[in-house]
Amino acid sequence: MKLIQTYETGAGSSPWRLRKFVADYGVYIALAILLLAGALLTPKLYAVDTIAVVMRQASQLGIVAIGQTLILLVAGLDLSVSGVFIMTSVVMAEVGNGRDEMVIPAIATALALGGIVGLGNGWLVTKRRVPPFVATLGMLVLVKGATQAYTRGVPGGFVPEILGIVNRSWSFLSIPLILWLGLSAIFIFVLRGTAYGRRVYAVGSNIEAARLSGIPVDAIRISIYVLGSLFAVISGIVLTGYVLYVDRFIGSGLDLDSIAAAVVGGTAFTGGRGGLLGTIAGVLIIQILSTMVVLLGLDVEVQFIIKGLVILGAVTLYSVANADS
Amino acid sequence: MQTERSGIGAPDAAFPNMSEYILEMLNISKSFAGVEALKDVTLRCKPGLVYGLVGENGAGKSTLMKILAGAYRADAGEIVFKGQRRDQATTADIINSGISIIYQELALVPQMSVADNIFLGREPRHPLGILNLKQLYTRAGDLLARLGITLDLRLPVSELTIAQQQLVEIAKALSQNADLIVMDEPSAILAGDELDQLFSIIANLIEQGVTIIYISHRLEEVFRIADEVTVLKDGEVVAARPLAALDRPTLVELMVGRSLDEIFPQTQRERGELLLVAENIATDTILQDVSLEVYAGEILGIAGMVGSGRTELARALFGADALTSGHIKRIGKDDAAWSSPAQAIRAGLALVPEDRKRHGLFTALSVRINLTLPILSRLTRLGIVRRKAEERVVQAARERLSIVMSAPDQETQFLSGGNQQKVVLAKWLETAPDIIILDEPTRGVDVGAKFEIYKLMRQLNDRGIAIIMISSELPEIIGMSDRILVMNDGRVAGELTREEAGEARIIEMATRSERAHKPA
Structure with missing residues (x-):
């Protein structure tokens, strides 16, 4: 029909393909360049031992980062994860109390409490309309405080020995790594192939349009916050199993690193854009960079400088690539 | 970048003195990734006149104006403004040189006051950079006086109506000493007398020697105010004539190559069974005590001024705003009732919202x-x-x-x-809805696409689907609707059949005794 052609000029002719390429594949290219640089500058990076260390650390970060990515996708943010780590660690010791048969009840308790934290975050953000930054910051302080009040500063009980199973490894393969990649695979599928995943993106992309499309936006957002906290619990269990005692500073830094990994991986702060494959690459970039700094014999402060530059570089690139045409 | 004048012939013999133009955009071409958006476009403006720039969506109007604004660079051609080449200028240069562009999406800071917005970034200052509030308010007051309008200078812009916000934008343009003001679809957000006010302000500006480029798809407006009309089609100028040399059918044909009477397709179908009843509904908005019925296969037009509660009615019917009184019932389909969009969708409703980008589309997906x-x-x-x-x-x-x-x-x-x-x-x-609510379905849509949408609406009617159409364009309301509800101040001011309806009658109902019946 001629009528139609007269007013349609140039759909798809805009530079969307180039921008989309940068937005979609930039992080993998960056990772490849980093791996190449590693081969040239720090060949020890490719020693089996080093890979095992990198992968174990990447797993600890990666599991939290799954939750963080999901929350960022609905235009949220979770600062309460480090509170959940400490809570998990204390629960493992208090409920587990050094008895291997109590490890399952301990895990169940931690997951249940984590779920409540997530519900709280979700309720504050959706029903009370508290900005996610403030809601989860408040929750962080609340959970940390409650944990300390409960233990009076000195956690009782011992972490069951069996939790040390997370340290077992076969070459570079380990239980945390399997957990990380397995959970990532499941949620990559959930986001891409299920109705739930579509709705998550829709809510993050345009919440009012999502509501008018009949999507239960509050339920979706609350469920995402619950998932985020559950991932923090799982990460907390892995971290606790790694040290096998209750550490007051357990997983410190992973909260912000998990946000950084997701953002470097292409997940937008504004929601609705990004995904878990990118986050995996983001986690690896952060972890490999940190390891390379150590292998190069540089000061640990350099780690932070480089990490900061990488985050800022990535965010700059994405904001250019994703700028509305 | 090619900016030579080699491709340009001798200056037009009719206008040997180039300086009589304040703006000349000569032989502008621009391609995006191989697609030509503008081909050899020339636009010349003399000072103190209104230039209508019309054309369908995608004809290149916005691209041309973005090139003028310095937001895009032309691939070829040149821009001369007040005798100076401006085709390499930045956006800031352009503003300083005296060109202001008022976009549809207003660029105001809602939390800041009228005066602050007018002088945003160029606030009068004492030495040491301290704000000179006294001057800020006097100068802002002078500008509004020049426009012949009164606004509270200290009021946050968020408390103004859209029309008033637009006036603030115009005042801002004047404060930048604009000699040329481009208005991109200014009427898209205005209704009725707000438009009249805009026109009187334009007349005022013209008297002061300001030149206006007025972009619109509403031809009535072009005929009311333009001195000269430039028609763009597929990136080319198909006509640039004085208004006196044009009539409406000619202009439409120039734009689309189709005559006017085709625009409203009709249906011979009788309306079907009752589908929906709303009784005395109200929400926590302006909406009060509205009752209506919707029948299969009809178009129910909802007319009224902007802010009369039309969009609120659409949202209420769709379950997007909670009812504070009354009820809505779907007849048939288990006589379902609903209180959320999800339930409304299940009951067979659909809502195509007015603000596509904010409420309809997931732009990142x-x-x-x-x-x-x-x-x-x-x-x-x-x-x-x-x-x-x-x-x-x-x-x-x-x-x-x-x-x-x-x-x-x-x-x-x-x-x-x-x-x-x-x-x-x-x-x-x-x-597969039975009832579709279309809120301003042809807003910002060109004549060709409009016709497509009208045809689609009639096809849906023929399948027995009922359409509730909200529209600010009276010809559209009258041409398409089988019945018309006129909203006024949140209530239904009356119902008209197609035969009874006329523009004057609708406007009279939509504006009559406003707020007289409202409790104090």
């Missing part, structure tokens, strides 16, 4: 995801999306509505406005 969102449950097994079934839906929609896209995975933000609207329409048609 692909066409595919946009299209299938409300019908996912039909396309999933155990929550998993069946890609093949989904692909079929996308292909069918693409063909039926001729959606132009490069791939189903293309993000909708990269589609043209008309195609975006088609995606939103297609999305709702997939839900």
Whole structure:
């Protein structure tokens, strides 16, 4: 029909393909360049031992980062994860109390409490309309405080020995790594192939349009916050199993690193854009960079400088690539 | 970048003195990724006149103005403003040189006051950079006086009406000593007497020697105020004539090559059974005590001024705003009632909202995801999306509505406005609704796409689907509606049949004794 052609000029002719390429594949290219640089500058990076260390650390970060990515996708943010780590660690010791048969009840308790934290975050953000930054910051302080009040500063009980199973490894393969990649695979599928995943993106992309499309936006957002906290619990269990005692500073830094990994991986702060494959690459970039700094014999402060530059570089690139045409 | 004048012939013999023009855009060409958006376009403006710039969507109006603004660089051609070459200027240079562009989406800071907004970034200052508030308010007051309007200078812009906000933008343009003001579809957000006010302000500006380029798809307006009209079609100037040398049918034909009487397709169908009843509904908005009935296969037009509660009515009917009184019932289909959009969709309703980008479209998501969102449950097994079934839906929609896209995975933000609207329409048609609410379905849509949408509405009618159409354009309301409800101050001011309706009658009902019946 001629009528139609007269007013349609140039759909798809805009530079969307180039921008989309940068937005979609930039992080993998960056990772490849980093791996190449590693081969040239720090060949020890490719020693089996080093890979095992990198992968174990990447797993600890990666599991939290799954939750963080999901929350960022609905235009949220979770600062309460480090509170959940400490809570998990204390629960493992208090409920587990050094008895291997109590490890399952301990895990169940931690997951249940984590779920409540997530519900709280979700309720504050959706029903009370508290900005996610403030809601989860408040929750962080609340959970940390409650944990300390409960233990009076000195956690009782011992972490069951069996939790040390997370340290077992076969070459570079380990239980945390399997957990990380397995959970990532499941949620990559959930986001891409299920109705739930579509709705998550829709809510993050345009919440009012999502509501008018009949999507239960509050339920979706609350469920995402619950998932985020559950991932923090799982990460907390892995971290606790790694040290096998209750550490007051357990997983410190992973909260912000998990946000950084997701953002470097292409997940937008504004929601609705990004995904878990990118986050995996983001986690690896952060972890490999940190390891390379150590292998190069540089000061640990350099780690932070480089990490900061990488985050800022990535965010700059994405904001250019994703700028509305 | 090529900016030579080599491709240009001798200056037009009729206008040997180039300086009589304040602005000359000569032989401008611009391509995006191989597609020519502008081909050898020339626009010349003399000071103190109103230039209408018309053309369908995608004709190149916005591209031309973005080149003028310095936001895009032309591939070829030159721009001369007040005798100076300006084709390499930055946006800031352009503003300083005396060109202001007022876009549809106003660029004001809602929390700041009228005066602050007018002088944003150029506040009068004492030495040491301290704000000179006294001067700020005097100068802002002078500007508004020049425009012949009164506004509280200290009021936050967020408390103004859209029309008043637009006036603030115009005052801002004047404060930058603009000699040329471009207004991009200024009437799209105005209604009735607000438009008259805008026109009197334009007349005022013209008297002061300001030149106006007025972009609009509403031809009535062009005929009311333009001195000269430039018609763009497919990136080329097809005509640049004094208004006196044009009449409406000629102008429409120049734009689309089709005559006016084709625009409103009719149906001979009788209306069907009663589908929906709303009784005395009100929400926590202006909406008060509205009752209506909707019948299968009809178009129920909702007319009224901007702010009369039309969009609020649409939202209430769709369950998007909670009812504070009254009730809505679907007749048949178990006489369902609803209190959320999700339930309304199940009861067979669809809402195509007025503000496409804010309420209708997921701009960061692909066409595919946009299209299938409300019908996912039909396309999933155990929550998993069946890609093949989904692909079929996308292909069918693409063909039926001729959606132009490069791939189903293309993000909708990269589609043209008309195609975006088609995606939103297609999305709702997939839900197989019985009642479709269209809120300003042809806003910002060109004449050609309008006709497509009208035809589609009649096709839907023929399948027994009822349409509730909200529109600010009276010819559209009168031409398309089988029945017309006129809203006034949140209430139904009256119902007219197609035979009874006339522009004067509707306007009279929409504006009569405003607020007289409102409790103090």
